[in-house]
Every structure is written in C-alpha cells, then in structure tokens.
Amino acid sequence: xxxxxxxxxxxxxxxxxxxxxxxxxxxxxxxxxxxxxxxxxxxxxxxxxxxxxxxxxxxxxxxxxxxxxxxxxxxxxxxxxxxxxxxxxxxxxxxxxxxxxxxxxxxxxxxxxxxxxxxxxxxxxxxxxxxxxxxxxxxxxxxxxxxxxxxxxxxxxxxxxxxxxxxxxxxxxxxxxxxxxxxxxxxxxxxxxxxxxxxxxxxxxxxx
Numbered sequence: 008x009x010x011x012x013x014x015x016x017x018x019x020x021x022x023x024x025x026x027x028x029x030x031x032x033x034x035x036x037x038x039x040x041x042x043x044x045x046x047x048x049x050x051x052x053x054x055x056x057x058x059x060x061x062x063x064x065x066x067x068x069x070x071x072x073x074x075x076x077x078x079x080x081x082x083x084x085x086x087x088x089x090x091x092x093x094x095x096x097x098x099x100x101x102x103x104x105x106x107x108x109x110x111x112x113x114x115x116x117x118x119x120x121x122x123x124x125x126x127x128x129x130x131x132x133x134x135x136x137x138x139x140x141x142x143x144x145x146x147x148x149x150x151x152x153x154x155x156x157x158x159x160x161x162x163x164x165x166x167x168x169x170x171x172x173x174x175x176x177x178x179x180x181x182x183x184x185x186x187x188x189x190x191x192x193x194x195x196x197x198x199x200x201x202x203x204x205x206x207x208x209x210x211x212x213x214x215x
Contacts, residue, residue: 010131018170019107022129023087025168030090034068042124042155044198046074048211049120049153052191059119062145065126066103069095075122076101083118109134113145120151125207128156132163132172139186146214152188155196158208176208188212 010018026033053059058080063072066084068091075082076099084103086092092105106112108130121142130138142152159173174182180190191213195205 010133015109015131015134018131019087019109022169023089023107026088027090030068030088030094033091034094037067038070040070042071043074044194044196045124045153045155045209046071046122048192048194048209049122049151050078052151052211052213053120054149055119060117062113062118062121064121064123064142065108065129066095067091069097069099069101069103071122071124072099072101072103108138111138111141113141115144116147116150118146118150120153121146123152123154125155125157127154128171128173129169130172131170132161132174135172135182136186139182139188143187143214148214150214151191152183152212152214153209154212155207155209157206158195174208179208179210183210183212187215189215 060081061075063075063082063084066072066086069084072082072084072095082101084095084101085106086095086103087105087107089105092103095103146152157173158175161174161178163172176193189212191211193208193210195202196207196209197205
C-alpha cells in the first residue's frame with residue numbers, strides 16, 4: 008500500500024487534531040505512568056560524562072522532560088501537537104519544538120540521546136526509514152536512541168482517530184539496522200507479565 012502526499016498530510020492532521028482535542032485528558036491519563044525503566048535504559052547506554060543533551064521525541068505534556076532535567080541533563084522536547092507542546096513548555100520549563108514527525112527539521116549531531124517513548128508508531132511504515140535517518144543524523148557519533156512502541160503483526164492503519172503502525176520485533180530490528188543503528192537491548196513491558204499481557208516493545212540502539 009502506497010500512501011500519497013495527500014494521504015500522509017491527512018494522517019498527520021487527523022492524528023494531531025486528536026491529541027489537540029484530548030490534550031487535558033491525555034495529560035491526566037498519563038501523568039502517573041511509570042516509565043523509569045525506559046529512562047534508565049536510555050541513560051545507562053549513553054557514553055561520556057553527564058550532563059547529556061537529550062531529545063524527548065514525542066514529549067507530550069512534558070512528564071519525562073521534567074525527569075530528565077531534574078537529573079541534571081539538558082532536555083529538549085519535540086511534539087507535533089500544539090497544545091501538548093505548550094503544556095510541556097509550561098510544565099517542564101524546557102525548550103520544546105513543535106514539529107510534525109513527517110516534517111522534521113533537526114540539527115545535525117546535537118544530541119547524546121533520543122528518547123522516543125510511545126511516539127514512533129505514529130509514523131507510517133513507508134516514511135519510517137526517512138524519519139529514522141533524521142534521528143540518526145541528529146545524534147552525535149555513538150549516540151543512543153530509545154524507542155517504545157505497541158507491537159503487533161506489522162499491520163497499520165487507523166485506530167479510532169489516530170494512525171498507527173504496529174511492528175513485530177524482527178521487522179523493527181531490520182528497519183533500525185538499515186537506518187544505521189546497532190541494537191543494545193530490547194524488552195517487553197510491563198515487566199513481569201506473560202507476553203500476551205505485554206503490549207509494549209522497548210528497544211535501545213546506538214548510532215554507528
């Protein structure tokens with residue numbers, strides 16, 4: 008299935024409109040999510056001496072930006088939703104860029120790490136190699152990309168008012184490797200449950 012430019016524009020517009028419309032509910036519903044396992048997975052693989060310069064890709068209302076900055080790192084957020092980006096700026100005090108995932112404008116070799124928690128699954132599969140290439144380029148040499156996405160059987164499409172692509176592990180590994188990343192680790196979440204009750208696939212990658 009090939010998505011045209013118009014298709015991609017509609018996917019971005021409707022998905023972002025969903026987040027703009029439900030921004031307050033989204034903040035309330037995710038405020039208490041414990042992603043400390045994911046934050047630790049990123050930070051333990053970043054090489055060099057802290058503080059690190061980190062991009063919270065798909066930062067939402069800024070929950071994790073506050074954690075990163077509280078740990079002493081320079082954290083910059085990015086989100087496509089205007090309302091979520093404004094919330095993130097106000098709540099975290101961090102710099103936040105409003106950018107559509109399909110129209111990124113990222114500085115070269117700026118970041119020690121990219122934290123893409125529950126974000127990249129919104130990128131249609133045909134556009135993912137390009138977006139991964141842009142994340143690769145914005146990382147410093149040897150930089151680290153963390154991602155966590157709901158996994159599936161490589162199907163994609165509309166889920167309510169949001170578009171999503173749900174990759175299995177082998178498909179995700181192929182795409183990240185092709186984009187110039189080396190896998191460091193992966194795991195399923197929430198921890199300690201049977202696989203059927205672990206909807207999230209988390210993985211950590213180094214730029215090579």
